[in-house]
Amino acid sequence: MNDTPSSKGEIRRNLMMNLLKQQGKITIADIIERFDVSEATARRDLDMLDRKGELIRTIGGALYEGMSSVREVAFSEKKQQLWLEKEAIARKANEMIQEGDSICLSGGTTTYLIAKQLKGRQGITVVTNAVNIAMELADSEGIQVVVIGGVMRAKNFELCGPLAEKTIEHINIGKMFLGIDGFNIQQGISTYSELEAQTARMLMNRALQTIAVLDHTKVGKASLFSIAPLTSLYGCISDAPFDGQISSYLQCNDIRTFIADQTPSMTS
Structure with a gap:
């Protein structure tokens, strides 16, 4: 036998x-x-x-x-890449969040760092489909955490699939901070996973504003699955200014750009 x-x-x-x-x-x-x-x-x-x-x-x-020439990088590996730049982006995002806000954090290392920045804040609701982000905020008494259900993708802890989509249909989001793998004019914002792309589109439809958070290595690149055109964004936060062509495109389409300050205060 x-x-x-x-x-x-x-x-x-x-x-x-x-x-x-x-x-x-x-x-x-x-x-x-x-x-x-x-x-x-x-x-x-x-x-x-x-x-x-x-x-x-x-x-x-x-x-x-x-x-495919692209390879999905696991969260543990991404954590080692451009940590200071991502922390700067997270600080900038934190400045844009006010008491009373209902925000969404998608999965990813930069959005995870936004969650870390939020610890200790008061009166904020965080909707997320990332298990590690929910756990990071679990002991923050001033933050209400809403976790979208679904099947977890082990590489980045995101919950996706039909169960997640059913939950998303019934929530309202003010600002969504979206982690992405690619950002260019032709393919828009993109990611490695088709499941994540579909979940992200649904979350964007429920948000008043979507703000892409990305380091400079994602600019001009396209990952395997497109999420949405750049014109669907309210704005984007990056660690470095965009080049002339993309900068002009963003400006012409009234997409706000926020460049993170990588030199935190040394007055402490």
């Missing part, structure tokens, strides 16, 4: 990866038909392969990681 469920599952996932490499993509329906499994099993297999970094998860299936 060495044909255990775990060995069957491993063999099936290996066959799925071979098929994915050949075709470049695979759908849930393909997996159900080819491997005679339930939809729940098909989704679970894709989620397991996604956690291993072997594919790019999409709403209806998956893409082969090797088909």
Whole structure:
């Protein structure tokens, strides 16, 4: 009896990866038909392969990681990159939040740092789909935290999917601070995950103002899945001025730009 469920599952996932490499993509329906499994099993297999970094998860299936030049970086790895610049962006965002505000923080290292800046503030409601942000604010008595449900993506702790979307339909947001992976004129704001892109679009629709928070390495880049055009933004916060073309585009479309001060006060 060495044909255990775990060995069957491993063999099936290996066959799925071979098929994915050949075709470049695979759908849930393909997996159900080819491997005679339930939809729940098909989704679970894709989620397991996604956690291993072997594919790019999409709403209806998956893409082969090797088909794309972009690579999603885990939160733990992102934490080591441009920390001071991201802290400066977070301080700027904190200045824009007032008592009584209802804000939204998407997942990401910069938005996580905004949450850290908010600790100790009073009379603020924070809506988030990121588990680590919710936990960071859990002991802040002056902040009400609303967590959007869903399936957690292990690489960045974001909750996505149908459950998250049902919650989003019933909330109202004043300012949304949106972490992104790409920012350019042609593709707009973009991210690595299709699930996150869809959740972000829904949150933006519920917000009066959306403010993208991004360090200079994201400018001019495009990630795999577009969230929305730049014109959908109220503004953006970055650690460095934008170049001439993007700066002119933002100005012409009345998109406000805020440049973070990277030299915090030394008067303490």
